[in-house]
Amino acid sequence: MVAYEHTPVSVDGKRAVVIGGTSGIGQAIALGFASEGADVVATSRTESAVSSTADDIEELGANTARITCDVTARQSLDAVRETVVEEFGGIDVVVASQGAISRETVLGIEDDEWNFVTDVALDGVRKVTQTFAPAMDDGGSIVNISSMAARLSMANLPAYSAAKGGVEAFTRASAKELAPEIRVNAIAPGFVITPQNTDTYAEGTEKRAVIDARAPLGRVADREEIVGAAVYLASDAASYVTGEVLTVDGGFGDSAF
Template sequence: MTDDSGAISVDGKNVVIIGGTSGIGLEIGRAFARNGADVIASSRSEDSVADAAAELRDLGAETAEVTCNVRDLESVRNLKDEAEAALGGIDVLVNSAGSVAAAPVTEMTEKEWYQDIDVCLSGVFRATKVFGDAMDEGSIINISSMSAEQSREERAGYVSAKAGLNGLTRATAADLAPDIRVNAIAPGFVKTELAGPKLEDGSEFREGVDERTPMERVATPDEISGAALYLASDAASFTTGEIITIDGGYDRSSV
């Protein structure tokens, strides 16, 4: 249920973000911290985890430095145990770890294929299994992509994983209801440090994206984080199994 004001509030919530030390995941962590949540931002890199934790502390959040490899079930279990020890119960899990192999399907190696599937899809399964069993109630938010509904060149593994993630989101929403809500955010093109030169101002690819986007630009990470705040809050108490696309109205066909 929402409070009397209907406000979107995450104040006092305990949040774990897997893939939370860069890009969209880190910006979501910042947004939660600024709005009164305690946040653990995890990834495989000890240095990145330490840097993210320092920033979150500066924003007022309680946190802990815990690495996690979503391809390893025991690593996910350790993150859950460490998060519970540091914060108490977990209210929100954000699955934001990513992998993108850029190659035509005829040239993609099995290693590249399985890495995209394992990180972007099976990793979310592992995290949902572990945290869903530990959470009494709350919200799980998966970071999908508008690419799940597109024909994209040289992205067979990534597109397949994100399409599967949308299905996993809906299936786990049914499994974990009514106490735990599971939703996904599907961003369009977002300018992050991981996006590379293709989205730089003036690039040919970027100009094509801008032309086909009614908003005439790409997103910044903070324009994605607002949806995460909503989905984590009591304002979204009747929202589950949804895929929220944030793409500036982009035409969903091949670029």
């Protein structure tokens, strides 16, 4: 019999931080990591959200810490880093899943709204990388959450699209600079149902019908369907993957009406 071994897709034993990990896709990733054997800290600006998600992480058998975080504030990010290093002894995985969105038009969006979206969704990724990469003493993986809006023409999303396009460019740039010790990749989800947008993508709505008609898989995704991509990129099975954007959109971006 031929003996063959390969690196498994696993985050068991890893120490992970998920910024924006108490809602939406970020929460699904945090809980997914915990269910796969990682210790996970999931952050949010809201103390109640942090506590609730931490309870779920502990129920899954993982260790965690309860700490809020404002991704636009250096001191806040520094506090998270110091807490995780003290509690876990180090950091192996960082996911930047914080988000902000505006549906104003190109001509209608004001400076304050533009700056808020880009401060959180783009500059927040820079701050997360600068804060946590120096603490990843044994190397590891950074996973940024982008969007198919970075590459598709989508109306009324100029700030969000620009921010996510910047996330993908920054991912490639930081992958080059942080190699070989730290791998940096991104995930670009398509239309995903979360507790925050259930009504928007509900079956029977016009928007849902358009999405289902265009996507080759004929539906929107559940947020749990993004977790596998995150586990893979965070795992040692992806040891030769860096600077990549993994699109998880059911084929929507490659299809046409």
